[in-house]
Amino acid sequence: MKRNVRPNNDGGIIFGFIILAVGVLILLKKLDVFYPDWLLSWPMILIAIGVITLVKHEFKSFFGVVMLSLGAYFLLEREFGLDFGIQRFIFPIALIGLGIYLITQKRKEQQVMNDIQDQIRSKSKVGASSGSSYASSSSSEDNESVGATYNQSGQNKSYxxxxxxxxxxxxxxxxxxxxxxxxxxxxxxxxxxxxxxxxxxxxxxxxxxxxxxxxxxxxxxxxxxxxxxxxxxxxxxxxxxxxxxxxxxxxxxxxxxxxxxxxxxxxxxxxxxxxxxxxxxx
Structure with a gap:
């Protein structure tokens, strides 16, 4: 029996290390040990969320990229005084990025649907042609062969x-x-x-x-x-x-x-x- 393999990139481990690091930083602060205050600032929360999400999704998460980018921007602006002059443009840029992402996903879904319909039509035409050209016994064998080929192609392509x-x-x-x-x-x-x-x-x-x-x-x-x-x-x-x-x-x-x-x-x-x-x- 074939079983699906579970992914090895467990974001829970990364989250555990982050919690451990926060605890160590708080302890160091109680002991009056110096370390940069920005390590416990609120932009670091966004960065941590982005890192965890990216690790879990094998660095293919749009949401993880957004959270990491926002955290890095606010951290550089607030803690290091770097003014990029784009604060008033963040909201419209975020809407534009979200719109592009949704359009891209919709086009990808439509392309997948078209591919599936093409394969179904192709299978129907081959099956009809086989039924009219051969006897019933040979037609049955051909249909099985066509079905196997179709199943194999369906397995090779991910939707x-x-x-x-x-x-x-x-x-x-x-x-x-x-x-x-x-x-x-x-x-x-x-x-x-x-x-x-x-x-x-x-x-x-x-x-x-x-x-x-x-x-x-x-x-x-x-x-x-x-x-x-x-x-x-x-x-x-x-x-x-x-x-x-x-x-x-x-x-x-x-x-x-x-x-x-x-x-x-x-x-x-x-x-x-x-x-x-x-x-x-x-």
Whole structure:
């Protein structure tokens, strides 16, 4: 039985080192040991959030880049007196960047949909041609060959990018960044491979009740001043391994007398910072 490999980049370790460093700095301050005050300034919080998010998402997180950039900017301006003269432009620039990001995600999703439709049409044409040219026995063999080729091509191409908007998705993995917005997503794949969810000043509702998989998958969640609600089948073995800071993590799954399927393990990892994570089942 094939099992999905869990990623090794555990942001919780980075978060633990950050907490350790903060504790050491506070202790040094109590002992009157000198160190730069900017190490405990509020821009460093933004920088820490950005670093943790980037590490967890293999340095491919738009939100992590934004938080790291804002933290670095405010740190240089406030603590080192470097005036870049762009403070009044930060808000419109942030809106422009957010708009470009959303447009890019939408175009990526549309391209994926077009590729899937092209493959479906191609498969239908080949199947019809095979049925008219051969006898029933040879036609059956050809259709099986075509189906195998199609499945192989589908496995070779990843459609993880098509999940940035509300609606229904047939993608095998999920990748949602909800920034100052709300997203409702329903997954219908039967080969779920996990993914990542980021909610910053926004919310995500993810319905996995029609989803299936075999083995173990990892779902990365990062919540900062927002909320994520997951609806999962009650027979899944869901293991929550998130780090929560001034946040709430609630498991509201319905108790069932049937046994939990040990061959369907979903591990939820990540950080919930001033937000909430809710897990439900029906």
């Amino acid at each position: 993880s990018g098509m999940s940035g908007v509300s609606g229904t998705s047939f993608s095998d993995s999920v990748s949602i960044d909800s920034i100052m917005s709300g997203i409702n997503k329903r997954m219908l794949t039967k080969n779920f491979q996990g993914g990542k969810l980021t909610a910053a000043f926004g919310g995500i509702d993810l319905d996995l009740t029609q989803t299936d998989f075999t083995g173990m998958v990892t779902l990365q969640v990062d919540v900062i001043f927002g909320g994520i609600k997951l609806v999962v089948p009650p027979h899944w073995d869901v293991r929550v391994e998130v780090t929560n800071i001034a946040a709430g993590v609630e498991d509201k799954r319905v108790y069932r007398q049937t046994e939990v399927d040990s061959d369907k393990v979903m591990v939820i990892k990540g950080t919930v910072f001033f937000g909430g994570l809710e897990i439900k089942s029906y």
